Amino acid sequence: MLIDVHCHLNDPRLIDDAPSIVADFPKDGLLAVVNAAYDRESAQIGAELAARYDSVYATVGIHPHDAVFAVPEDYEVFAELLKRPKILAVGETGLDYFYDKSPRDIQRRVFREHLELARAAHKPVVLHIRDAYGDALDILKDARHCLEKGVLLHCYGGGAEAVKDFSRFDCFYSFGGAVTFNNGEANRASLAAVPRDRLLLETDCPYMTPVPFRGQLNYPKHVRLVALKVAEVLGISVEEVEELNKQNAEAFFKVRF
Ligand SMILES: [Zn+2]
Numbered sequence: 001m002l003i004d005v006h007c008h009l010n011d012p013r014l015i016d017d018a019p020s021i022v023a024d025f026p027k028d029g030l031l032a033v034v035n036a037a038y039d040r041e042s043a044q045i046g047a048e049l050a051a052r053y054d055s056v057y058a059t060v061g062i063h064p065h066d067a068v069f070a071v072p073e074d075y076e077v078f079a080e081l082l083k084r085p086k087i088l089a090v091g092e093t094g095l096d097y098f099y100d101k102s103p104r105d106i107q108r109r110v111f112r113e114h115l116e117l118a119r120a121a122h123k124p125v126v127l128h129i130r131d132a133y134g135d136a137l138d139i140l141k142d143a144r145h146c147l148e149k150g151v152l153l154h155c156y157g158g159g160a161e162a163v164k165d166f167s168r169f170d171c172f173y174s175f176g177g178a179v180t181f182n183n184g185e186a187n188r189a190s191l192a193a194v195p196r197d198r199l200l201l202e203t204d205c206p207y208m209t210p211v212p213f214r215g216q217l218n219y220p221k222h223v224r225l226v227a228l229k230v231a232e233v234l235g236i237s238v239e240e241v242e243e244l245n246k247q248n249a250e251a252f253f254k255v256r257f
């Protein structure tokens with residue numbers, strides 16, 4: 001059975017269909033999904049979904065795009081939600097220097113604040129890093145005391161070489177639709193460089209739609225297309241990929257799905 005470790009059912013484009021998407025999980029071979037927050041409202045919606053559906057879990061945090069809007073009360077709301085057993089991690093947080101939607105100094109500050117939140121709540125952290133892997137490494141080194149429960153680099157795009165650098169931390173790496181892209185050679189090389197016991201699968205839906213559905217909305221069920229490609233790249237069966245993903249997801253999130 002498949003687990004999508006990073007999706008956005010809380011996205012305005014998916015939320016109205018969430019009941020039917022979740023109802024189809026058994027038919028689609030999905031055991032569970034982890035819904036990632038990107039701001040306070042989406043965190044609250046994710047928490048509601050997790051409360052309503054057995055197979056939905058959630059994280060709480062502010063995306064680097066929205067870092068400029070972060071206020072102290074956000075962390076109070078997140079700290080309360082993190083007391084619930086199905087709120088598994090802090091995130092997605094991190095740095096995005098590709099879009100630069102929030103000023104970089106504010107992104108770095110809000111990233112550090114999220115790491116402190118994870119430390120206080122004894123939870124792992126889900127990271128979104130784009131074109132900022134050097135700065136992310138520096139911040140993680142400084143905040144090593146906040147990483148006791150582990151780090152997940154979602155949509156890992158740091159390259160095969162950087163896997164060594166991040167593996168000095170308790171780091172997991174998740175891969176999504178990009179592994180299926182025609183121009184995804186670098187992503188597939190990264191995938192091959194990641195230790196098997198650190199590998200996870202995601203969709204990041206509604207974004208990152210895998211081949212052959214590019215240009216359409218993405219859904220959690222498409223994690224199967226990611227699993228098939230990962231199996232092909234690693235030269236193992238899709239059943240082995242599913243089992244690895246389940247074991248690793250349970251190791252990272254400290255829960256039995
Ligand atoms: Zn992201």
Ligand SMILES: [Zn+2]
Nearest residue numbers: 006036092204
């Ligand atoms: Zn995301």
